[in-house]
Amino acid sequence: MFDLINSKDSNIKNDVLSGITVALALVPEAVAFAFVAGVEPMIGLYAAFMMGLITSAIGGRPGMISGATGAMAVVMVALVAQHGVQYLFAAVILAGILQILCGIFRLGKFIRLVPYPVMLGFVNGLAIVIFLAQLGQFKVQSVTGGLEWMQGTMLYIMLGLTALTMAIIYLLPKLTKAVPASLVAIVTITLLVHGLDLEARTVIDFVRDLLPADQKDTATLAGELPSFAIPMVPLNWDTLMIILPTSVILCLVGLIESLLTLTLIDELTDTRGRGNKECIGQGVANTVNGFFGGMGGCAMIGQSMININSGGRGRLSGITAAVVLLGFILFAAPLIEMIPLAALVGVMFVVVIGTFEWASFRIIRGVNKEDAFVLFLVTAVTVISDLAIAVVVGVIVSALVFAWKAARYIEAKTHIDEDGWKVYTLRGPVFFGSIHHFKEMFDVAGDPEHVVIDFNNSRIWDSSGIDALDSLADKYEQQGKKLHIRHISEECRGLLKKADKFVEINVNEDPRYRIATDKLG
Structure with a gap:
């Protein structure tokens, strides 16, 4: 990988500033994943807050960021469409309980069974997924109500601001590492856009494009504190049969993505997280989500990379990100709504460059063709389908290859x-x-x-x-x-x-x- 790590040690200043940076990047993704799942934007923002706060406080990997994720959002779509959001909350609670049980029975150790080529495929696949997700920011709503690619001046401004953001993130650490380069880039681009009154899309423009026509004028990211409520579903066997399949998949997808991200951060920081403790942390966070109106989630490799690259190492970085995100929702929604999308896209493009395992090209040239095939296969399935299926397929194929060679x-x-x-x-x-x-x-x-x-x-x-x-x-x-x-x-x-x-x-x-x-x- 590119060496984007600024420091190996944790300190309060780095953790706080890095947490603020992460909070800014959490907003558009939480909103987007909420729409993917078919729920309101605030449900995604609540999930990002609660997942980030709880897993940072009691999870097994300091410095790792959790929130609402696309991998889990796509699993929720059918349940929400057929039975409503209350059944989703119940399913998230059950998924959290299953994750806690995985931690109690120490099943996190089985992440060691994931072979190195599968790990590389997972990293490369998620890097590509993150990259493709950012391309959606280059689309605007057409007169017919659909989305079309930007053209003309708006496109050039978007590309220019994105490139400027990436340049600041790359060059600023060569001058000073006193503040996270990503945070400086976001603030600089925001001041530049509004100071020069440039034609650039902002976070609130992105939210409006996703809402129905009758809600666009009142679109806002302002909200209240999440409140406790037991999901309004019948507490009977039929309900369990409805939510159990979704809960099991949510449990597995969440733990696979979280534990693989944990392993990646272990490598980047030369430290070791605790997989079983992370299972319990993820489970508690998802259980709380279900009772407080969140859509649940898991570790986020993109935001975790932003945190690590910005110097965040301790639990305070994730806690800060969650608290600042809640502060935005309660008190400073207008400030978040005015952030240009180009700044956030630039930050995520840098994350893509840092996340992609460029050394895999050397593996393709120098290692046996079986490992190269597994790497490509996992990458492709991650992009085309989802992470859980990709890892399972990769492990099975690797096991068959090993058995064939050993035989x-x-x-x-x-x-x-x-x-x-x-x-x-x-x-x-x-x-x-x-x-x-x-x-x-x-x-x-x-x-x-x-x-x-x-x-x-x-x-x-x-x-x-x-x-x-x-x-x-x-x-x-x-x-x-x-x-x-x-x-x-x-x-x-x-x-x-x-x-x-x-x-x-x-x-x-x-x-x-x-x-x-x-x-x-």
């Missing part, structure tokens, strides 16, 4: 010992992928009376390997030949049905390892 590495060297016994010295894993080749290595009919299978440089991974060894022992017995099995673990011996009587036990030399099977559970 090819089993071999046997044979020799005749001083007693005239034929010894098969195995090397490589015996599991479901390699058992076909394992069986073909033995010449049952042509072998002498005594045959030895030595597992000193091999091991049995699963019950398929156990069954293959049992089957082989049965064939030798039918030929009237004596099979000797050496250096096999105690667990494997306990699972053998036909070959157990052929095992030669050597307490000092026999290995001790666990085999993947439910029979030992």
Whole structure:
């Protein structure tokens, strides 16, 4: 990645200023994702406030920003359209409870199963998604009510202000790092636009374009404090069946995106977050969202990158972002509404450059083609579909690739010992992928009376390997030949049905390892 990190340490000044910057960037995305989910803008803003505040306070990754996200918003669309927003609140509560349970049962550790190419694909895919989302800011409402691309002077001004924003963010740290470059860029562009009365779209213009015609004149980001309310849905089995599928998907999508973002920030800051604690933090935040009228959410890689790039490292940065966002909603909505979209687009374009893993091009040239395929696949599925499906597909494909490659590495060297016994010295894993080749290595009919299978440089991974060894022992017995099995673990011996009587036990030399099977559970 580009080295956009200004500091490694946390301090109050950096956290506060970085939090203010993040709060400015949260507004348009929270509003946009609310419309994606089919709910009012204030529901998205409440979600950004509550998610950011709670996860920053009790989550497992200081410096990571959470809020309303597109990955979760698209999951909500069908439920809101069919049953209404109250069912959404109930589903968010249930999703939060499931996330808390994931943390309590320490399921966050399974994020380690995500291979490196999948991680790169996730990062690159989200960078592309963030980039494509910003292109929507270059559209305006046409006379027919639809959206069309900017043209003429407005387009040139938008492009110029976006480029100027990016230039300030890039050049200012070379002069001073006393204040976040992103915050300086937003303030500068805002003063420039209103001082020179430039024809530039602002945040409130973006909100108006998303609202029906009868609400455009009264559009505002001003609001009140979120209030507690139990979702108005029947508390019965039918309701549970309605919200459960959505809740499970929200739970999984939220945790996958949050834990992968946590891993990314760990790399950037050379620190380590706590995945299980983050699961609980995300769960508590989503549960509170459901009771206080928010649409829920998860970690946001774009805003998290803004925070890290601006020097935010501690919990105070996320807390500041949430509190400042609430302050905007309650007291300073007009100030937020006047911010030019070009400034926020410029900030997000810098985030895209910093987020995209440019080193993946070296991987494509230098590493095996299987990893390159997985990287491209996850990137494409992230862009076309969503993050959860992309990660699941990537993990499955990576596992199949690994199984295929591992299955090819089993071999046997044979020799005749001083007693005239034929010894098969195995090397490589015996599991479901390699058992076909394992069986073909033995010449049952042509072998002498005594045959030895030595597992000193091999091991049995699963019950398929156990069954293959049992089957082989049965064939030798039918030929009237004596099979000797050496250096096999105690667990494997306990699972053998036909070959157990052929095992030669050597307490000092026999290995001790666990085999993947439910029979030992």
